[in-house]
Amino acid sequence: MGFLLIDGMDGSGRTSSERGTSPDVYLRRQDGRVIEEVVGDAAVRPERVYILLLDGQSQTELLHRLESDVTAIPNLRRLIGNGAMLRHGSITNFPSITWPSHNAIGTGCWSGHHDIVNPTYYLRDRRETISPQGMQFDTAKYLNDGVETLFEAFHRAYGDWDGMQGAFTASIIEPCCRGADHATLERRLVGEKEALIALTQETDHEISPRWIEELEEQGHRMMGQIDNRGLAQARLLFRDSSHPTPKLVFQEFSQPDSAAHDYGPHHEGARQALDETDLRIGHILADLDELGLFDSTLFVITTDHGMATTDVELRANPARIPERHGMAAVTCEPCIWLRDVAVTIEVAADGRTARVEVLDNDADTSGEQPPIASATVRVVDSIDGHVATAKTGADGLAAFAIPADLLPSELALSVQAEGFNTRHLRLDGANIVADPRSLYAAAAGQ
Numbered sequence: 352m353g354f355l356l357i358d359g360m361d362g363s364g365r366t367s368s369e370r371g372t373s374p375d376v377y378l379r380r381q382d383g384r385v386i387e388e389v390v391g392d393a394a395v396r397p398e399r400v401y402i403l404l405l406d407g408q409s410q411t412e413l414l415h416r417l418e419s420d421v422t423a424i425p426n427l428r429r430l431i432g433n434g435a436m437l438r439h440g441s442i443t444n445f446p447s448i449t450w451p452s453h454n455a456i457g458t459g460c461w462s463g464h465h466d467i468v469n470p471t472y473y474l475r476d477r478r479e480t481i482s483p484q485g486m487q488f489d490t491a492k493y494l495n496d497g498v499e500t501l502f503e504a505f506h507r508a509y510g511d512w513d514g515m516q517g518a519f520t521a522s523i524i525e526p527c528c529r530g531a532d533h534a535t536l537e538r539r540l541v542g543e544k545e546a547l548i549a550l551t552q553e554t555d556h557e558i559s560p561r562w563i564e565e566l567e568e569q570g571h572r573m574m575g576q577i578d579n580r581g582l583a584q585a586r587l588l589f590r591d592s593s594h595p596t597p598k599l600v601f602q603e604f605s606q607p608d609s610a611a612h613d614y615g616p617h618h619e620g621a622r623q624a625l626d627e628t629d630l631r632i633g634h635i636l637a638d639l640d641e642l643g644l645f646d647s648t649l650f651v652i653t654t655d656h657g658m659a660t661t662d663v664e665l666r667a668n669p670a671r672i673p674e675r676h677g678m679a680a681v682t683c684e685p686c687i688w689l690r691d692v693a694v695t696i697e698v699a700a701d702g703r704t705a706r707v708e709v710l711d712n713d714a715d716t717s718g719e720q721p722p723i724a725s726a727t728v729r730v731v732d733s734i735d736g737h738v739a740t741a742k743t744g745a746d747g748l749a750a751f752a753i754p755a756d757l758l759p760s761e762l763a764l765s766v767q768a769e770g771f772n773t774r775h776l777r778l779d780g781a782n783i784v785a786d787p788r789s790l791y792a793a794a795a796g797q
Contacts, residue, residue: 352649353396354508360497364464379499381459389435390649397649401635402501402601404456404525405628406449407608408654409616410440416625424625426633430650443656446685449608450484450526452655457527457601458498466495473681473688475713480681483526488536491529502530505599518598521588524581525603533588533597535581541594542587550583557630559623562610571609575627578606582631586638596644604628608658616658679772692723692771696780698759705759705778706750709743709766722747726768730778732757743768753778 356374358367362382367374377385416423417431444455444462450470451462462468470484483490494500499507502520510517512532522528524535533541540547558575566572581602588597610624639645670684679690691712698705707728710720728749730738739751753762759778766774775783 352400352505352508354504359499362461362464378459378504380464380497382461382464383459389437391435395647398647399597399644400599400649400651402456402599402651402653403632404453404601404603405607405625405652405654406603406605407611407616407656407658408625409611409621409658410654412616412621412658413625414438416622424629426629426636427652429636430632430652434650440657441653443654447656448484449655450490453526453603454494456653456655457500457502457525458494459501460495460498464495465498467493469683469686471683472686473683475688476716478713478715480683488538490526491534491537494527494529500527500530501599501601502528502532506530509598512594515595517595519595520599521585521597521601523584523600523602524577524605525601527601531601532594533584535584540584542584542591546591547583547587550586551580554579554582554631554634557627559627561620561623562606565620566609566613568609568613571613574605574609578604578628578631582634585635589638589642589644596642604631607654611658615660617660621658679770690771692726692766692768692774693720694764694766694774694776696759696764696776696778698753698778702753702759703755704750704752706748707741707743707764707766709747709749709768711771723768723771726766726771729765729767731763732761738762 354377356377357379358374359376359378360366360380361370361376363370364380367376413427417428444452446462446469448470451467454465454467455462458465467483467490471480471482473480481493483493502522505518505520506512508518512519519533520531521533521541522531522535522537523533526536528534528537531537531539533539558579562575563572581604585600585602588594588600606624606628607621611618611621614620636645639648668684670682670687673680673687673689674682681688681690693710693712695708695710696705697708709723709726709728711723712720714720722743722745724743724745724747726743726747726749728741728743728751730740730751732738732754734757735754738754741749741751743749753759760781762778763783764776764778766776777783
């Protein structure tokens with residue numbers, strides 16, 4: 352598309368200039384490198400990009416359909432036949448689930464950098480658990496300000512859409528939507544409502560009734576209608592003369608995911624969902640053919656995650672094990688946020704007294720670590736046992752005397768605070784028991 356390399360950050364979080372190199376990335380923050388070999392030496396540069404995301408589509412199932420049934424999925428087959436295909440698929444974001452992965456595709460950054468790290472996750476600084484995937488709408492605000500979406504990059508390269516000028520971009524029922532001019536999930540719809548309704552009704556009959564009759568979850572039953580509405584939006588955006596032809600479209604098709612979740616990824620019902628999706632893609636390709644736009648469009652077909660069969664009767668949930676074993680944590684499967692205290696020990700110069708400061712290990716929105724009041728500090732030695740017990744005040748501080756015949760390294764201290772993991776240290780600051788993060792990291796590694 353003619354984008355220039357810029358002085359942006361790579362996966363290290365440093366800009367090109369900070370790394371002592373010339374501009375070498377295309378986005379403000381870019382993890383990994385662009386696989387230019389996929390495009391090859393195109394004789395003509397494309398004028399627009401259309402990303403078709405088949406949610407939850409199994410790579411092996413897609414290959415099976417292409418290789419075992421020469422009449423199946425003709426529209427996807429047309430696009431694949433004219434391009435390049437990664438035969439073994441690609442490695443998705445972790446965790447491989449909708450909201451984090453869609454935004455990884457739409458920003459070029461792993462979820463740990465774009466900040467939407469799970470369908471539901473814990474914000475340490477706000478002490479709040481949020482659920483973008485549960486909200487569906489208005490979730491672009493959770494994306495890290497330091498990353499750049501493809502929509503924002505297209506506007507940077509080609510100008511903001513202003514009437515008939517600049518790049519017009521669209522996010523259609525797509526969880527990555529920040530910066531898009533048309534963004535379904537941010538409630539920004541471009542186009543006449545009556546025309547949109549008419550286009551939706553035109554293809555309503557192509558939705559299989561089996562989704563309503565057979566799929567278990569309410570949301571899964573409605574994906575046929577939702578994808579059909581997305582199709583109508585796409586068709587209208589290319590027909591509407593009130594704005595330029597879209598420069599970038601990122602469109603989500605949810606039917607493959609909803610069917611595979613309920614039937615299983617290799618079930619006949621999942622294959623029918625792919626067939627129905629292919630039919631919708633066919634309408635888009637037919638419109639672009641009619642408008643003379645097909646040959647000048649670069650199509651990208653991808654998914655946010657794959658799908659594998661599991662024995663759901665096992666009801667396995669290892670993420671809950673730490674809490675069930677008494678660790679203080681916030682659990683949003685498969686992610687775990689441990690709740691720890693930060694302990695600082697100051698021993699007086701004469702070795703007779705000590706002061707302990709107990710803070711929340713997580714800084715708040717101001718960047719400060721709040722003090723923990725009413726934490727119990729216990730001090731013991733190997734001779735007499737109990738030495739001292741103290742409670743922290745509102746400032747998170749507690750103080751006590753040290754026996755004259757003992758060194759700080761001969762005293763053990765424990766800090767207990769409600770809602771936090773207990774810390775065990777020697778008075779010289781050394782850990783007696785590894786801190787909870789190290790313990791769980793080691794256990795996870797085993």
